[in-house]
Amino acid sequence: MKVVASSDWRDGIPFDTPVIVADVLPGEETRCSVCGGDSPLRARTELWAVKHRHPKHHDGFVRFYCVEHLPEITPVEVPVAPIRPAARASRAAPRTSPAPRTPTAPRTPAAPDRVRAMCPDCFVEVSALGLCGICGQTIT
Incomplete structure (x- = not known):
């Protein structure tokens, strides 16, 4: 399973750049985060998102x-x-090119797993001896 971050409207805002709130998140009137909860509501065109x-x-x-x-x-x-000055680069050891790759034989696909015997009562795979590890029934 791969865990990734979710995407929302905040991803579209650049860091440390004031943007009009109505341009990134339309909606009802809201408040300035510094003025506090007792301050009057303001239109989103009057507020900046940072x-x-x-x-x-x-x-x-x-x-x-x-x-x-x-x-x-x-x-x-x-x-x-x-x-870096060009003079220093000329004093460095000369670079050698890597050896050419030789073609390799194509890989063969892995052999499919064998179908193993299963206990008809417990629905678990039985051992190589044919004994179910749960109920002890012998499966042939």
Whole structure:
């Protein structure tokens, strides 16, 4: 069995990018996550959805913000790998190409399993001696 993550509307939101809530999740009026439960309801066109990163959940989490509480998003700088000079590459040991592959014979399919005797009362496979391990009946 393969376990996979489910897919929902939060997967379509990029990380750390404010998006109008009505564009990603239409519906009824809702509240800003910072204003709290006592705050008045706002239209989804007035709220921003921001998907934040989480250290233990790779999908992150989404919060709704009003304009007053919208967090400042600082762009994450991706480190750039330094470029190696061409002179160093020439000093390295020359690479050899791998040996050509030789054709192999096609594999034969595995032999099918033998049909083994089963106890007609217990519906279990009997031993090589023909004895049922549950009821002790001899099967020929």
